[in-house]
Amino acid sequence: MQDYLSGLNEQQKEAVLHIKGPLMIVAGAGSGKTKVLTTRIAHLIANGVDAFNILALTFTNKAAAEMKERIEKILNNSSNNTSGSEARNLYIGTFHSVFARILRTEAPRLGYPNNFTIYDTDDSRSVLKAVITDMELDIKQYKPNFVHNRISAAKNALISADEYEDDYYLQQEDAKAKRPLIGKIYKAYAERCFKNGAMDFDDLLLNMFILLKNYNDALVKYQHKFQYILIDEYQDTNPVQYQITKLLSAVHENICVVGDDAQSIYSFRGATIENILQFKKDYDDVSIIKLEQNYRSTQSILNVANTVIGNNKGQLPKELWTNNEAGDKIKVVKTISDNEEGKFVADSIKEHQLRYHYGNKDFAILYRTNAQSRAFEESLRKQGIAYRIYGGISFYQRKEIKDMLAYLRLIVNMKDEEALKRIINYPVRGIGKTTIEKLSIIAHQENITMFQVVENAAKYGFKAGTLDALDKFATMIHYFQNILTEKNAYDVAVLVGKHTELVKELFNDKTTEGLSRYENVQELLNSIKEWTELPDSEDGEVNNKGLGAYLQQITLLTDADDDKEDNDTVKLMTIHAAKGLEFACVFVVGAEEELFPNAMSLNTREELEEERRLFYVAITRAKHKLWVTYATTRYKFGSLKQNEPSRFLHEMPDNFLDKTYAGGAAKNNSNLGSAYERMYRGFGNQLRDHRPQTSEKKPSYLPANPPATKTVTHIPTANFTPSDISEIEEGQKIEHQRFGFGTIAKLEGSSHNPIATIRFDQNGEKKIMLNYAKIRIVK
DNA sequence: GATTATATGGTTTTT
DNA sequence: CCATATAATC
Numbered sequence: 046m047q048d049y050l051s052g053l054n055e056q057q058k059e060a061v062l063h064i065k066g067p068l069m070i071v072a073g074a075g076s077g078k079t080k081v082l083t084t085r086i087a088h089l090i091a092n093g094v095d096a097f098n099i100l101a102l103t104f105t106n107k108a109a110a111e112m113k114e115r116i117e118k119i120l121n122n123s124s125n126n127t128s129g130s131e132a133r134n135l136y137i138g139t140f141h142s143v144f145a146r147i148l149r150t151e152a153p154r155l156g157y158p159n160n161f162t163i164y165d166t167d168d169s170r171s172v173l174k175a176v177i178t179d180m181e182l183d184i185k186q187y188k189p190n191f192v193h194n195r196i197s198a199a200k201n202a203l204i205s206a207d208e209y210e211d212d213y214y215l216q217q218e219d220a221k222a223k224r225p226l227i228g229k230i231y232k233a234y235a236e237r238c239f240k241n242g243a244m245d246f247d248d249l250l251l252n253m254f255i256l257l258k259n260y261n262d263a264l265v266k267y268q269h270k271f272q273y274i275l276i277d278e279y280q281d282t283n284p285v286q287y288q289i290t291k292l293l294s295a296v297h298e299n300i301c302v303v304g305d306d307a308q309s310i311y312s313f314r315g316a317t318i319e320n321i322l323q324f325k326k327d328y329d330d331v332s333i334i335k336l337e338q339n340y341r342s343t344q345s346i347l348n349v350a351n352t353v354i355g356n357n358k359g360q361l362p363k364e365l366w367t368n369n370e371a372g373d374k375i376k377v378v379k380t381i382s383d384n385e386e387g388k389f390v391a392d393s394i395k396e397h398q399l400r401y402h403y404g405n406k407d408f409a410i411l412y413r414t415n416a417q418s419r420a421f422e423e424s425l426r427k428q429g430i431a432y433r434i435y436g437g438i439s440f441y442q443r444k445e446i447k448d449m450l451a452y453l454r455l456i457v458n459m460k461d462e463e464a465l466k467r468i469i470n471y472p473v474r475g476i477g478k479t480t481i482e483k484l485s486i487i488a489h490q491e492n493i494t495m496f497q498v499v500e501n502a503a504k505y506g507f508k509a510g511t512l513d514a515l516d517k518f519a520t521m522i523h524y525f526q527n528i529l530t531e532k533n534a535y536d537v538a539v540l541v542g543k544h545t546e547l548v549k550e551l552f553n554d555k556t557t558e559g560l561s562r563y564e565n566v567q568e569l570l571n572s573i574k575e576w577t578e579l580p581d582s583e584d585g586e587v588n589n590k591g592l593g594a595y596l597q598q599i600t601l602l603t604d605a606d607d608d609k610e611d612n613d614t615v616k617l618m619t620i621h622a623a624k625g626l627e628f629a630c631v632f633v634v635g636a637e638e639e640l641f642p643n644a645m646s647l648n649t650r651e652e653l654e655e656e657r658r659l660f661y662v663a664i665t666r667a668k669h670k671l672w673v674t675y676a677t678t679r680y681k682f683g684s685l686k687q688n689e690p691s692r693f694l695h696e697m698p699d700n701f702l703d704k705t706y707a708g709g710a711a712k713n714n715s716n717l718g719s720a721y722e723r724m725y726r727g728f729g730n731q732l733r734d735h736r737p738q739t740s741e742k743k744p745s746y747l748p749a750n751p752p753a754t755k756t757v758t759h760i761p762t763a764n765f766t767p768s769d770i771s772e773i774e775e776g777q778k779i780e781h782q783r784f785g786f787g788t789i790a791k792l793e794g795s796s797h798n799p800i801a802t803i804r805f806d807q808n809g810e811k812k813i814m815l816n817y818a819k820i821r822i823v824k
Numbered sequence: 825g826a827t828t829a830t831a832t833g834g835t836t837t838t839t
Numbered sequence: 840c841c842a843t844a845t846a847a848t849c
Contacts, residue, residue: 104839141839165839190834246839313837414836419840436838470825477825601839621837643836659837682834683840 075341201315343372
């Protein structure tokens with residue numbers, strides 16, 4: 046027997062060894078499904094299957110990277126003489142990244158360039174906005190965001206623009222919503238993207254499907270390449286993904302899917318657990334293996350999780366059990382505000398670290414929406430606890446990075462109108478809004494790309510000054526393109542930075558924000574350099590280490606991916622992002638009605654059930670300790686909002702809960718807590734006042750509550766010398782890049798024209814947030 | 825055409 | 840609160 050099997054239980058072993066034919070593994074939370082999947086792949090390779098013939102699909106890059114790493118490890122440690130380096134040849138990644146890679150080779154068949162651009166959500170919305178305005182429709186009626194969701198849903202359900210317009214019910218729906226023209230917009234949007242040589246996220250799936258469906262030789266090619274197909278988190282696949290994998294696996298039928306219907310949380314992306322049910326019917330002899338033993342959590346946590354999820358109707362029958370110890374009760378915590386919640390969590394982390402010697406990395410804070418991260422960031426900083434936020438705005442979505450990338454995108458794909466529009470006048474070179482509009486209109490009329498209009502601007506009667514600017518711009522881009530053929534991606538990028546004076550502009554901005562923007566661009570250049578120095582892979586794909594390849598993979602990255610090793614930090618992320626992960630101690634925060642379950646998801650029972658599954662996913666991330674916290678008030682859009690405790694709190698069985706910190710009353714009953722609590726708390730005091738103090742004294746650097754924000758108004762005069770940002774008072778001198786120097790005349794003000802806002806940063810230091818980037822405080 | 829002041833309006837969740 | 844759209848001004 047292979048030594049890598051020794052750590053598995055009987056079902057897990059069976060799942061690994063059952064190699065041929067369709068297999069569905071129904072696996073509960075913490076049942077070791079990733080372990081099974083990785084071991085299975087290792088087993089395949091160890092038994093002589095060529096890694097080139099294995100395709101493993103995941104939902105995050107991180108999951109893919111982790112899997113690959115583990116496989117290498119297993120192979121290296123195995124007594125088989127297969128080397129871990131064999132794992133490099135695996136096709137393993139997210140649906141999107143794997144298909145993007147394939148499409149890089151196959152795109153020309155579909156009329157796209159090899160170097161097609163991948164539009165992220167921002168790009169898509171921007172294109173939509175342009176399309177909607179071009180159609181002379183009201184942007185308020187057709188909000189790009191809304192329209193995009195609708196189009197995205199259609200694509201994920203394999204509905205083309207034509208089909209969309211022909212469908213009676215869809216049309217009725219849109220008409221009812223007073224948005225009857227979405228179908229037309231869909232069509233125009235798709236055409237525009239195609240003309241730009243660009244695919245959006247959904248197109249990566251859709252075009253992969255079209256490729257397999259319409260080009261038989263392509264289908265045959267990939268059916269034979271991918272003899273073994275494995276899919277993680279199968280409950281989260283949507284119809285396109287389903288159809289693609291079905292096509293790919295049709296010949297060999299060696300397809301193995303792993304899923305847990307209780308963890309299906311991506312229906313907004315078109316995912317449907319129907320795919321799990323359908324799987325059984327699609328192949329002749331499907332084997333099903335259930336993994337029901339949980340190795341992760343304590344009994345208390347598992348019991349609570351099981352009870353909560355029991356409130357959902359129509360779950361597939363499954364009984365999760367564990368041999369682990371009972372463990373602590375789940376702590377339910379009530380605070381009066383989002384900031385207090387943050388404080389409680391940070392303090393609790395500190396306390397547990399001191400008491401039980403947990404490291405930072407043993408903790409995770411999980412929330413429903415990204416916007417909730419702020420309070421925790423602040424409190425963790427104050428406590429001096431290292432943390433890392435996943436999600437939110439990723440590195441590649443920052444403005445300065447997108448600007449730089451837009452140049453590179455345009456050089457690689459001149460059809461990319463979005464990129465062109467972004468940088469044609471950045472840094473400013475006298476090509477204004479009117480000119481850009483004109484360019485766009487001409488491009489449309491002549492049915493050529495916008496850059497072609499720029500190249501031939503003379504033909505189209507621009508005024509001398511503008512013409513000159515356009516010519517210069519075209520020449521510059523051509524120059525970059527020529528260089529691209531002789532130099533590598535990094536050299537080109539550096540040159541672009543220099544030549545466009547983009548870097549210089551950032552460098553000259555000496556504000557804190559400007560400085561970090563400069564550093565970000567530097568960082569981008571570093572990452573490009575790293576990329577160019579990676580070895581080529583040898584699977585005969587198109588130009589796989591060029592700038593084009595770099596740009597394509599970068600769009601599919603989230604900031605969760607460039608994990609600089611398992612640094613010892615507290616992890617902050619949404620519950621969605623936490624799927625598949627586990628932590629010793631977990632805080633599930635913001636357990637309030639309208640936040641979690643989210644107000645947007647209270648329309649139907651299905652939506653509510655998905656929220657409940659989300660809650661289930663959240664609490665099953667915890668191995669040892671679990672807190673569920675909620676705040677009675679919370680800021681939304683800057684104004685205070687009252688919140689009721691989440692209904693999910695009531696669904697948790699009392700006998701596994703410790704409500705000491707919830708005033709004994711997650712439910713609105715009259716229980717005021719134990720005698721001890723009442724003794725030390727009094728009535729109505731906040732819990733931080735009565736929480737058991739650790740032996741450790743409070744660090745002296747802990748600041749008091751930051752004072753309320755003040756605003757200042759600024760009147761420019763003349764003649765001061767600059768220095769550091771420090772204190773700000775009336776009469777404080779200010780420098781503005783264009784206005785020159787001036788003085789702050791009023792400290793609290795009119796609130797209407799705040800030049801600067803005073804805040805306190807993580808170290809309790811006064812910081813001035815300047816509302817105009819080019820002003821700074823001088824001594 | 826470029827920059828700054830004012831108004832508006834937006835928060836699920838992700839590739 | 841924050842980021843972007845529109846209006847106003849140079």
